[in-house]
Amino acid sequence: xxLLLDIRGTGLGAESFARALLEHEGVATFPCDGFGPxxxxxxxxSLTAPDSQLVEAGKRILRYVRALGERTGALLQI
Numbered sequence: 001x002x003l004l005l006d007i008r009g010t011g012l013g014a015e016s017f018a019r020a021l022l023e024h025e026g027v028a029t030f031p032c033d034g035f036g037p038x039x040x041x042x043x044x045x046s047l048t049a050p051d052s053q054l055v056e057a058g059k060r061i062l063r064y065v066r067a068l069g070e071r072t073g074a075l076l077q078i
Contacts, residue, residue: 001047004032005061008041010068018043024067025060 007017014031021027021043030046032039047054 003045003047004042005045006042014041014043021064025064027057027060
């Protein structure tokens with residue numbers, strides 16, 4: 001039903017990442033910092049949408065991370 005994505009390699013906190021992803025790519029996720037230490041640095045992605053929407057969301061997440069890497073000059077891995 002949900003997927004947790006480790007975004008620690010981006011250098012952003014989960015809340016900052018989730019807000020920026022929504023703003024730049026229109027993809028809504030949930031920061032998991034409130035779930036305790038094991039959730040810190042992760043975002044939660046709901047898998048309840050149709051497959052075509054999930055594929056598009058995945059493409060947008062990758063596009064955002066690549067753009068973030070270009071802006072920071074970092075090689076980012078998620």
